[in-house]
Amino acid sequence: MDRIFRCSQGLEGVRFGDHRISSLIFADDVVLLAPLSLDLQHALGHFAAECEAARMRVSTSKLEAMVLNRKKVACTLQVGGEVLPQVQEFKYLRFLFTSEGRMDREIDRQIGAAAAVMRCMYRSFVVKKELTQKPKLSTYQSIYVPTLTYGHELWIMTERLLISSSSSSYTFIPVSPTQLHNLATPHPPPLTPLTIKEEEVNRLFKRLNTRKATGPDSVSPSLLKHCANQLSPVFTDIFNTSLETCHVPACFKTSAIVPVPKKTKITGLNDYRPVALTSVVMNSFERLMLSYLKDITDPLLDPLQFAYRANRSVDDAVNMALHFILQHLNSPGSYARILFVDFSSAFNTIIPALLRDKLFQLNVLDSMCSWITDFLTDRRQFVRLGTHVSDLQHISTGSPQGCVLSPLLCSIYTNGCTSGHQSVKLLKFADDTTLIGLISDGNESAYRGEIDRLVSWCSTNNLELNSLKTVEMTVDFRKNPALRPPVILCDSPVSSAKSFCFLGTTITKELKWEQNIRSLTKKAQQRMYFLRQLKKFLLPVKMLVNFYTAIIESVLTSSITVWFSVATARDKAKLQRVNHSAEKGQATEPTPTGADTEAKASPPQKKSAMEELFGDTFVMESDTDKTFSKTIKEEVASYRAASSMPVDDGSGGGRHPTM
Secondary structure (H helix, E strand, O other), X not given: OHHHHHHHOXXXXXXXXXXXXXXXXXXXXXEEEEOOHHHHHHHHHHHHHHHHHOOOOOOHHHEOEOOOOOOOOOOOOEEOOEEOOEOOEEEEOOEEEEXXXXXXXXXXXXXXXXXXXXXXXXXXXXXXXXXXXXXXXHHHHHHHHHHHHOOXXXXXXXXXXXXXXXXOOOEEEEEOOOOEOOEOOOOOOOOOOOOOOHHHHHHXXXXXXXXXXXXXXXOOHHHHHHOHHHHHHHHHHHHHHHHHHOOOOHHHHEXXXXXXXXXXXOOOHHHEEEEEEOOHHHHHHHHHHHHHHHHHHHHHOOOOEOOOOOOOOHHHHHHHHHHHHHHHHOOOOEEEEEEEEOEOOOHHHOOHHHHHHHHHHOOOOHHHHHHHHHHHOOEEEEEEEOOEEOOOEEEOOOOOEOEOOHHHHHHHHOOOOOOOOOOEEEEEEOOEEXXXXXXXOOOOHHHHHHHHHHHHHHHHOOOOEOOOOOEEEEEOOOOOOOOOOOOEEOOEEOEEOOEEEEOOEEEEOOOOOHHHHHHHHHHHHHHHHHHHHHHHOOOOHHHHHHHHHHHHHHHHOOOHHHHHHHOOHHHHHHHHHHHHHOOOOOOOOOOOOHHHHHHHOOOOOOOOHHHHXXXXXXXXXXXXXXXXXXXXXXXXXXXXXXHOOOXXXXXXXXXXXOO
């Protein structure tokens, strides 16, 4: 194998960073790579000759070729006069690769393996009463978590590799004594200018919510919805003309700014969020543009950006952050420093010219870049507070909060804000940025260097860091941790905190969840008042169940995938007490009719107050390890059943770690 490897070094390979790789060898698994089919045929000939010289037999019956390309590309390779079959997918080192270069099928397959492991654990011994919480957690972390997180680094880096790879088509073939495959870099399809169809506008108008407020142009959603058939041809021409001329009408760029309080107690103007109330017609136009932009930019966005993207949520961001931290803390002498960065009005400081360059780098058409630049330039806005209206102002900076395109444009604007060091992770959820320094042996140079890079990037891109609201937290499980100097941000030391509300989940420096669960139960208990009032009005049981599920249970299960598996029995009992409080009072039953007389002859078994109120939705369990509601268990079980897939060879993995 070493002889074959040395021979392949002189061949033309595939560019990977500053290097060209022509072959990869893992034991007896060999991968040959080449930019063109002719080069690959030449490399394959060298490989076959070297194998023959080394008295190694290449089984031509098991050789396969695959081209990595978004389009179907034929690749004809021959070995010993035989043409190799071309396949659309292959399994290499327990990972499933497809010709499109995506990892979706592999992720689904690994989730199925993890779900099968969880079902096996759940049905065998994890739920037995004789096991305490500690052995359950130990078994969970030693069996399920490794299965769920196997190979996650490959999935996270896939999108970045697709970005950094060449846009030209090339061929990639893995070869082994029993297998041969061919791959190529994904080639983006040619982009065509967007043309809006009348059917799309008509469908969008008919879906408008008539309860939405009208914009400054006084065009109501009700008018557009009920007159969609008559108005859609007119607005289709207007929208297409706007795209052709790369100009947005001035009436569509007028906004009424409504100050919305960020918190209950207002102490200054910074406690208000300026929400833009724009034209309903322009909102519909933006939705059409949003769908077009997402298809182009979503595969190229930072994989650690979790906001405004399909199949990603707040739970994913928190789970990923905790996974990075806990995985690093397994090493001796290690700790983590977490910097929760706060920006001052990130949406309002976007520079349209800089955004245009970032859009162009993401393969957005130049005409579309010009249209978005015009959309953000020379906007007119006024402040409306009750019946009072301010003077009209013209602005050419920022993306108004309240516009449909603003969240995606903000994500694209901050897409270049990434970490350049492997030991520092930068997670983003919209403008909420978290810098995680995974520090070993007390060496914080990489962490502090990335902070300096972040400050420099913000200065270049006109984003202002709020050092007063930026907080740092250190997670260190060592017995005698040394005192560490504070981080300096914009010439000001960053305050250190023992806990922080990270995307709605309270995280402490000990990674305990008592404080988070206490906050959830407090919110849920405050909402119990409304449930009691509804019961006084003798509402039907089904309506009470819906209210409980939507208003109270949704609070109790907030980010449940993050903290439930490691929550103590005492904390789970706190959650269950909220369910107990819902038992108080009885729902009024309807007056029985003659048809019910026969059924009452054999009265059913007596139910608890909770069952009487909520039917079979909740079952109170005596075991402290099974204190959660039956509803949650059924939802989790149904999700696992829907996600389960056969396990091929015992390999496993998943998209996000579960605490």
